[in-house]
Amino acid sequence: MRPTALKGATVFTGNGRIIRNGTLLIQGGRVSRVGKDIKTPFLTKGISARGKFITPGLIDVWSTLALRSGGAGGHALARAEDAFDRYATHEINAALARGVTAVYLPARGTSGIGGLGAVVRLKPGAAPQEVLVAGEAAVCATIGIDATRGPLARVKEVRDFRKRWQTAKDYREAREDYEESLEEYEEKLKKGTDEPGKGEPKKKKTGAGAVAEGDSIDGPPRRRPRRGGKTDQPTSKPSEKKKDGPKKPKEPPRDSQSELLLRVMDGELPLRVEVHRPQDILNVLEVAREFNLRLIIEGASGAHLVADKLAEADVPVILDRPAASMRFDSGPRRYTVPDAAARLIEAGVDVYLGSGPHAPTRRLALLASQRVGHGFDQEAALKTITSGAARLLGIEDQLGTLARGMPADFVVWSDHPFKPGARVEKVYIEGVQVYRADSEP
Amino acid sequence: MMINCITRPVRILTAALLSTAAAADDRWAIRAAAYVDSSGELRKGALIIIDGGSISSVAVDGESAGDLRIVTYEGAVVSPGLIDVHAALGADGQLSERQSAVQPQANARDAFDRYHREFGRAARAGVTCLGLSPDDSNLVGGRIAICKTSGADGGPYVLSDSGPMKLSLSPAVFRRDREPTSRGGAVAMLRKSIEPAWGARTVFVATPSGADVLTMLRMARDYELKLVLMHQVDVRGVGVEIATAKAGVIVGPLGWSTSPRVATAAGLLEKKDVAVAIAGGLPAAAADSLRLGAALAARNGLSLAAARRAITSVPAEFLGVADRVGAIEKGRDADLVIFSGDPLDLRSRVLAVYIDGRLVHSVVDSRE
Numbered sequence: 001m002r003p004t005a006l007k008g009a010t011v012f013t014g015n016g017r018i019i020r021n022g023t024l025l026i027q028g029g030r031v032s033r034v035g036k037d038i039k040t041p042f043l044t045k046g047i048s049a050r051g052k053f054i055t056p057g058l059i060d061v062w063s064t065l066a067l068r069s070g071g072a073g074g075h076a077l078a079r080a081e082d083a084f085d086r087y088a089t090h091e092i093n094a095a096l097a098r099g100v101t102a103v104y105l106p107a108r109g110t111s112g113i114g115g116l117g118a119v120v121r122l123k124p125g126a127a128p129q130e131v132l133v134a135g136e137a138a139v140c141a142t143i144g145i146d147a148t149r150g151p152l153a154r155v156k157e158v159r160d161f162r163k164r165w166q167t168a169k170d171y172r173e174a175r176e177d178y179e180e181s182l183e184e185y186e187e188k189l190k191k192g193t194d195e196p197g198k199g200e201p202k203k204k205k206t207g208a209g210a211v212a213e214g215d216s217i218d219g220p221p222r223r224r225p226r227r228g229g230k231t232d233q234p235t236s237k238p239s240e241k242k243k244d245g246p247k248k249p250k251e252p253p254r255d256s257q258s259e260l261l262l263r264v265m266d267g268e269l270p271l272r273v274e275v276h277r278p279q280d281i282l283n284v285l286e287v288a289r290e291f292n293l294r295l296i297i298e299g300a301s302g303a304h305l306v307a308d309k310l311a312e313a314d315v316p317v318i319l320d321r322p323a324a325s326m327r328f329d330s331g332p333r334r335y336t337v338p339d340a341a342a343r344l345i346e347a348g349v350d351v352y353l354g355s356g357p358h359a360p361t362r363r364l365a366l367l368a369s370q371r372v373g374h375g376f377d378q379e380a381a382l383k384t385i386t387s388g389a390a391r392l393l394g395i396e397d398q399l400g401t402l403a404r405g406m407p408a409d410f411v412v413w414s415d416h417p418f419k420p421g422a423r424v425e426k427v428y429i430e431g432v433q434v435y436r437a438d439s440e441p
Numbered sequence: 442m443m444i445n446c447i448t449r450p451v452r453i454l455t456a457a458l459l460s461t462a463a464a465a466d467d468r469w470a471i472r473a474a475a476y477v478d479s480s481g482e483l484r485k486g487a488l489i490i491i492d493g494g495s496i497s498s499v500a501v502d503g504e505s506a507g508d509l510r511i512v513t514y515e516g517a518v519v520s521p522g523l524i525d526v527h528a529a530l531g532a533d534g535q536l537s538e539r540q541s542a543v544q545p546q547a548n549a550r551d552a553f554d555r556y557h558r559e560f561g562r563a564a565r566a567g568v569t570c571l572g573l574s575p576d577d578s579n580l581v582g583g584r585i586a587i588c589k590t591s592g593a594d595g596g597p598y599v600l601s602d603s604g605p606m607k608l609s610l611s612p613a614v615f616r617r618d619r620e621p622t623s624r625g626g627a628v629a630m631l632r633k634s635i636e637p638a639w640g641a642r643t644v645f646v647a648t649p650s651g652a653d654v655l656t657m658l659r660m661a662r663d664y665e666l667k668l669v670l671m672h673q674v675d676v677r678g679v680g681v682e683i684a685t686a687k688a689g690v691i692v693g694p695l696g697w698s699t700s701p702r703v704a705t706a707a708g709l710l711e712k713k714d715v716a717v718a719i720a721g722g723l724p725a726a727a728a729d730s731l732r733l734g735a736a737l738a739a740r741n742g743l744s745l746a747a748a749r750r751a752i753t754s755v756p757a758e759f760l761g762v763a764d765r766v767g768a769i770e771k772g773r774d775a776d777l778v779i780f781s782g783d784p785l786d787l788r789s790r791v792l793a794v795y796i797d798g799r800l801v802h803s804v805v806d807s808r809e
């Protein structure tokens with residue numbers, strides 16, 4: 001494919017560099033060079049972008065774009081990627097028209113652990129494996145977001161949330177105990193086979209195996225014991241027999257939810273919690289500290305009131321749109337303030353901007369520019385929706401900056417993206433134009 | 442700490458003078474880097490002379506102002522006070538009687554609650570005037586009252602209680618427990634109730650569908666009504682008819698979730714020469730929703746000048762109070778909002794708000 005060069009634009013590389021009258025050279029779907037006075041190779045297709053602004057494709061770190069039937073969550077093993085409808089072309093085009101080329105999608109339930117969030121790229125007509133950037137971007141959870149449930153329900157939610165992590169921790173201990181005693185048992189078994197006859201331990205092994213199997217769902221159907229409990233005798237009899245020989249330890253049943261949570265506790269996956277109200281945020285911080293979780297907080301109305309605690313714990317915060325109504329709100333969002341971003345940053349908290357849990361991708365550039373009006377630094381705000389977003393999602397080596405070797409996902413704007421009247425003119429993903437302003441219906 | 446971070450970039454030379462600017466009965470002037478003129482364009486250099494609560498003259502900066510007291514906002518833009526053309530501020534849910542669908546004698550003035558704190562919040566966001574309006578649930582909802590969010594005695598007041606009549610053909614009109622129960626019946630009832638003189642020639646009509654628009658255009662011709670259409674989602678089909686009939690259109694409220702189809706409506710209407718106002722929808726929407734709506738429309742094809750007019754002079758014209766508010770011109774009320782930049786730029790902040798020449802909000806005051 002011929003190399004393409006966009007010339008004469010102001011290029012925001014995403015990592016803070018601004019190149020005026022710059023050139024962006026694309027080859028093979030990737031950024032080949034970006035800068036001033038670049039020599040273009042032979043047969044380069046030149047496109048004038050004089051007076052235009054180029055940014056990396058915006059990344060929405062919190063969206064529900066093309067998530068069918070209200071989302072994906074509810075169970076720890078739910079996966080947002082499964083709920084993403086890549087044929088929802090209308091929604092995807094609307095996002096592209098706003099300059100967004102990649103989104104993080106949560107798996108969100110109404111309370112507690114919701115599932116695995118995913119990052120997808122909005123590449124129309126691409127194969128599923130090309131669309132998916134990360135299938136396991138984070139474990140999602142929500143605390144206290146249902147305002148209809150009343151205050152005691154929140155207490156219970158936090159309790160259940162903590163309990164879930166404790167269960168995972170206990171599960172790990174039980175597994176470790178089991179593996180330890182299994183080793184011991186096998187050692188004993190080895191010793192045992194040296195002394196008595198060969199047939200006996202083998203028989204015992206199958207017997208013990210049957211007991212373990214009986215607890216799992218795929219075991220043979222067994223009759224329920226009567227109230228007296230004496231019918232248990234047939235099963236307890238063989239164990240009595242085994243009294244003298246080594247006893248095989250009972251394997252704890254597999255708990256795939258706990259196994260997922262253990263990956264979070266090991267720092268392999270971040271935990272993203274949508275939580276509002278300062279007290280709920282503190283509660284979640286406490287659980288995260290106790291179980292050593294890499295926490296990211298979403299929504300976070302009232303986070304500015306506990307900003308020092310968030311900074312101390314080094315927990316980033318994702319804000320969505322400011323309050324949508326001037327009515328007094330008794331719900332979880334009552335602590336929302338327009339200058340939350342500026343106040344959090346002042347306290348040393350990392351702030352990111354997303355569309356939020358109730359919307360497909362919103363107008364991210366406008367959202368960011370409004371935060372600038374409330375004290376968010378302009379360059380930082382632009383970084384937040386490009387390279388910063390990529391870093392938060394752990395995909396900074398794949399998206400979010402325009403640098404040599406990075407995929408050519410970028411947006412051509414008619415003006416500085418924060419200026420009034422600025423329009424998205426063209427959007428490219430991997431060097432291919434996927435949107436043009438006048439192609440809109 | 443919070444106040445500091447808001448006002449840090451603000452450079453105001455005569456901050457000390459602001460506290461005395463509150464007196465409405467003297468001659469003084471505001472100087473700023475630019476102002477929004479009556480065509481909606483930004484004009485460089487502004488020296489606005491205020492006399493007794495109204496604008497006495499607008500001079501190009503550099504002209505001598507004599508020995509007038511001048512309040513200078515360096516680098517700032519002066520905009521006419523923003524006007525929410527269709528709001529329910531302080532009277533949410535109290536503006537429409539549900540018992541009968543035809544209420545021409547109702548007047549929103551009677552639901553006006555001057556002690557409601559929402560007025561102050563709107564004023565601080567730069568909204569100085571609004572059309573207090575019945576909602577869409579009645580065929581004939583009643584008269585719209587035009588209110589200011591603050592006044593000479595510090596409280597909001599009714600500027601005019603003889604605003605346009607509010608009509609609606611929205612699905613909210615049709616209920617099981619009263620007339621009308623069909624579209625045909627609704628239009629018949631409307632025709633019957635238009636006959637007696639309402640006093641109002643201008644009507645605001647909620648017309649969700651293109652068919653409703655055509656019905657109202659016919660009726661406007663029959664009864665010589667001046668039509669302002671609102672809550673109209675689909676302007677693509679009937680744009681030409683609206684333009685030919687010279688009806689006005691209220692777009693919005695536009696918010697973060699507004700679809701591209703709705704957001705582009707204002708721009709399409711402008712191309713057909715239709716006067717467009719953008720509603721803020723207070724208090725259901727946030728206090729700064731007027732600017733958000735105008736910014737959204739501007740990003741979706743509306744020209745910047747028309748977007749500024751859509752939240753100032755066009756609403757004033759629709760509400761019939763264009764001789765008092767909506768523009769920075771000689772003789773108009775001194776309802777002025779000082780922004781740190783272009784009012785359409787969401788990066789700009791409200792630095793000060795004047796209503797009837799009286800300072801009602803200033804971020805500088807809070808720093809002192």
